[in-house]
Amino acid sequence: MLKIKELHASIENKEILRGVNLDLKAGEVHAIMGPNGSGKSTLASVLIGRDGYDVSGSVTYEGQDLLALSPEERAAAGVFLAFQHPVEIPGVGNMYFMRTALNSLRRQRGQEELDAVDFLALAQERMKLVEMDQTFMSRSVNEGFSGGEKKRNEILQMAILEPKLAILDETDSGLDIDALRVVASGVNALRSEGRTMLVITHHQRLLDYIVPDFVHVMAAGQIVHSGDKDLALELEANGYAGLTPRSARVGASV
Amino acid sequence: MSAPTTTVGISDEVRELADQEYQYGFSTDLETEVAPKGLSEDIIRLISAKKNEPEWLLDWRLKAYRHWITLTPPTWQHVSYGPVDYQDIIYYADPRPKKQVTSMDEVDPELRAMFDKLGISLGEQERLSGVAVDAIVDSVSVATTFKDKLAEVGVIFCSFSEAVQEHPDLVRKYLGSVVPYNDNFFACLNSAVFTDGSFCYIPKGVHCPMELSTYFRINAADTGQFERTLIIAEEGAYVSYLEGCTAPVRDKNQLHAAVVELVALEDAQIKYSTVQNWYPGDADGNGGVYNFVTKRGMASGKNAKISWTQVETGSAITWKYPGVILKGDNSVGEFYSVALTARRQQADTGSKMVHIGKNTKSTIISKAISAGHGQNTYRGLVDIRHSAVGARNFTQCDSLLIGKDSGAHTLPYIDVKNQTGQVEHEASTSKIGEEQLLYCRQRGIPEEEAVSMIVNGFCREVFKMLPMEFAVEAQKLLTVSLEGSVG
Numbered sequence: 127m128l129k130i131k132e133l134h135a136s137i138e139n140k141e142i143l144r145g146v147n148l149d150l151k152a153g154e155v156h157a158i159m160g161p162n163g164s165g166k167s168t169l170a171s172v173l174i175g176r177d178g179y180d181v182s183g184s185v186t187y188e189g190q191d192l193l194a195l196s197p198e199e200r201a202a203a204g205v206f207l208a209f210q211h212p213v214e215i216p217g218v219g220n221m222y223f224m225r226t227a228l229n230s231l232r233r234q235r236g237q238e239e240l241d242a243v244d245f246l247a248l249a250q251e252r253m254k255l256v257e258m259d260q261t262f263m264s265r266s267v268n269e270g271f272s273g274g275e276k277k278r279n280e281i282l283q284m285a286i287l288e289p290k291l292a293i294l295d296e297t298d299s300g301l302d303i304d305a306l307r308v309v310a311s312g313v314n315a316l317r318s319e320g321r322t323m324l325v326i327t328h329h330q331r332l333l334d335y336i337v338p339d340f341v342h343v344m345a346a347g348q349i350v351h352s353g354d355k356d357l358a359l360e361l362e363a364n365g366y367a368g369l370t371p372r373s374a375r376v377g378a379s380v
Numbered sequence: 381m382s383a384p385t386t387t388v389g390i391s392d393e394v395r396e397l398a399d400q401e402y403q404y405g406f407s408t409d410l411e412t413e414v415a416p417k418g419l420s421e422d423i424i425r426l427i428s429a430k431k432n433e434p435e436w437l438l439d440w441r442l443k444a445y446r447h448w449i450t451l452t453p454p455t456w457q458h459v460s461y462g463p464v465d466y467q468d469i470i471y472y473a474d475p476r477p478k479k480q481v482t483s484m485d486e487v488d489p490e491l492r493a494m495f496d497k498l499g500i501s502l503g504e505q506e507r508l509s510g511v512a513v514d515a516i517v518d519s520v521s522v523a524t525t526f527k528d529k530l531a532e533v534g535v536i537f538c539s540f541s542e543a544v545q546e547h548p549d550l551v552r553k554y555l556g557s558v559v560p561y562n563d564n565f566f567a568c569l570n571s572a573v574f575t576d577g578s579f580c581y582i583p584k585g586v587h588c589p590m591e592l593s594t595y596f597r598i599n600a601a602d603t604g605q606f607e608r609t610l611i612i613a614e615e616g617a618y619v620s621y622l623e624g625c626t627a628p629v630r631d632k633n634q635l636h637a638a639v640v641e642l643v644a645l646e647d648a649q650i651k652y653s654t655v656q657n658w659y660p661g662d663a664d665g666n667g668g669v670y671n672f673v674t675k676r677g678m679a680s681g682k683n684a685k686i687s688w689t690q691v692e693t694g695s696a697i698t699w700k701y702p703g704v705i706l707k708g709d710n711s712v713g714e715f716y717s718v719a720l721t722a723r724r725q726q727a728d729t730g731s732k733m734v735h736i737g738k739n740t741k742s743t744i745i746s747k748a749i750s751a752g753h754g755q756n757t758y759r760g761l762v763d764i765r766h767s768a769v770g771a772r773n774f775t776q777c778d779s780l781l782i783g784k785d786s787g788a789h790t791l792p793y794i795d796v797k798n799q800t801g802q803v804e805h806e807a808s809t810s811k812i813g814e815e816q817l818l819y820c821r822q823r824g825i826p827e828e829e830a831v832s833m834i835v836n837g838f839c840r841e842v843f844k845m846l847p848m849e850f851a852v853e854a855q856k857l858l859t860v861s862l863e864g865s866v867g
């Protein structure tokens with residue numbers, strides 16, 4: 127459902143992605159690991175259409191050229207990113223924001239919009255997944271949320287917007303073990319045949335809870351290693367340093 | 381001291397919407413009685429005679445005029461505009477039908493149609509909202525509603541001209557008591573030539589039973605607008621007053637120099653809310669209203685409270701500093717403002733709080749949004765006098781920049797003469813707008829809607845101070861203004 131070929135991206139003449147190749151099939155969960163600064167967030171940014179990059183290579187999403195779409199069109203096509211650093215939007219109510227988002231997606235897809243009552247029912251049901259309570263919904267988007275609350279809020283949005291491709295960028299960072307368990311079980315509940323996930327992390331720990339089908343290692347803007355979930359354990363034991371650049375297997379699923 | 385500045389990036393698609401026509405651009409042909417162009421003592425005598433004014437008022441006007449001709453227009457504001465030819469302005473235009481209006485049905489159908497276009501049909505207002513509307517078209521009051529109901533509790537709400545006839549003692553006592561005729565260039569001009577406006581008097585202990593509302597409207601071509609509004613709240617009285625306006629498209633810049641004076645006696649409270657949407661000029665900066673207004677309140681008694689709330693989206697140039705003179709002990713002054721400048725609009729606005737009484741308290745919350753080539757300057761003065769023991773001020777001014785060509789400037793002046801005074805400036809930490817925009821768009825919210833959502837959120841602290849219906853209107857206005865001019 128997602129095919130990334132020779133993807134390069136630079137910003138301010140600095141090349142950050144240096145030929146990324148990945149192939150994700152529907153329903154698969156792929157993990158991307160790698161040291162800080164290796165380009166994981168940049169990959170996510172390029173996939174959602176953040177401004178400011180010089181991009182070459184191709185990204186085909188469900189048969190269409192993803193790079194040609196605006197960020198909102200990508201969202202309407204089912205692409206979702208749980209941000210590494212969710213931004214605060216002062217004065218905009220969390221509930222109102224999510225309803226506006228869902229209805230924008232529905233409108234772009236030619237579906238009927240949900241009214242406030244129906245939306246509330248949906249939100250309440252999905253909030254249980256991440257054990258969030260109602261008070262978060264009446265606050266401004268992410269404003270004054272703790273790190274962990276912001277991450278839970280991201281997964282709540284994923285649960286409400288029901289994307290086909292969910293990219294989770296360091297959703298585990300800043301979470302204590304209990305919060306991690308809550309978030310991971312929320313994510314697991316959302317795993318389905320019709321939903322592909324790209325889980326970015328640099329802790330093996332998260333992958334104990336969200337068990338991936340494939341693990342890739344990114345270093346200096348390239349996928350240097352791909353394997354199954356055991357690769358994560360190997361990394362845990364030997365560190366990134368033990369890996370040679372450019373694995374023979376580029377792209378995991380065959 | 382400088383405010384946090386946030387930038388929102390805008391794509392070309394949104395830029396294309398920039399030249400959308402001004403929604404309220406139309407002009408209505410009312411039977412207008414017009415004075416010759418230009419200003420002289422004769423013109424002032426003509427205005428005064430037309431309005432059948434008492435001698436003392438004519439003298440006051442002439443005193444103002446004689447002072448005004450010695451003045452030169454101020455140049456310290458952070459705005460630029462060509463010189464105004466004061467001899468090329470018509471100082472009197474009367475659209476009143478020949479016959480006196482006694483009911484809504486008698487109001488000029490064309491005028492009513494104009495209100496319909498603006499979505500503020502008087503009949504609707506009357507029936508649904510219980511808001512008394514004193515509609516001002518070209519400086520003359522055309523229709524006043526709910527007068528009887530207000531009269532029952534002793535509230536006087538009428539046109540300024542009528543007040544001069546019916547309540548001359550009140551007018552004489554308070555006119556110029558807050559904004560003296562020689563206060564500044566534009567206030568002085570207004571004092572000489574004002575044609576009409578609103579007058580409001582709330583007697584002792586009366587809580588005004590409804591929100592009082594005036595829709596201002598500039599109509600006849602090249603007619604300068606010189607309204608004069610005077611609101612007096614006696615001991616323990618309360619009133620909430622709404623002022624809202626739109627103006628038709630004009631090729632020539634139109635001067636608007638109004639004066640608003642508020643007087644709150646002991647324990648009285650006046651809440652004055654404005655939504656201002658005059659024609660801002662086209663994308664190149666042609667046309668548009670010059671809005672040079674003097675608004676000031678006098679919290680003269682103990683525990684008096686005056687609040688200004690304004691949402692300014694219109695005018696080519698805005699120059700106004702609603703302020704409060706906090707004379708009574710424990711009196712309170714508030715200023716909540718949203719100022720949006722887009723296209724080539726310029727705004728130099730802020731507030732002036734003068735603390736004289738003990739334990740006086742003031743709050744200033746200013747939200748400035750600049751889009752397109754808009755320029756927004758916050759200019760505030762907090763003046764704590766010797767006598768103001770225990771005075772406190774809290775000021776917060778935030779700016780939001782949209783696009784690369786807009787500008788925001790913050791110029792807070794503070795003068796503390798009593799060391800027990802406490803002055804606090806705050807700048808909320810705001811993240812980069814581009815990140816907020818991307819976040820919204822990633823969730824599927826189209827760019828323009830996202831901008832509007834972020835901006836409305838940014839202004840929420842001010843909107844929540846507005847009366848409910850007004851807040852909804854203000855929010856819509858902001859959205860419309862952004863649709864038309866973001867980029």
Ligand SMILES: Nc1ncnc2c1ncn2[C@@H]1O[C@H](COP(=O)(O)OP(=O)(O)O)[C@@H](O)[C@H]1O
Pocket residue numbers: 137138140142160161162163164165166167168169
């Ligand atoms: N806007 C930017 N301008 C310049 N360099 C950037 C920018 N964003 C990221 N980088 C650089 O790109 C590299 C990869 O960053 P990132 O994708 O965030 O890595 P990761 O998510 O793997 O930690 C880093 O060296 C980072 O400093």
Ligand SMILES: [Mg+2]
Pocket residue numbers: 166167168210295296
């Ligand atoms: Mg990262």
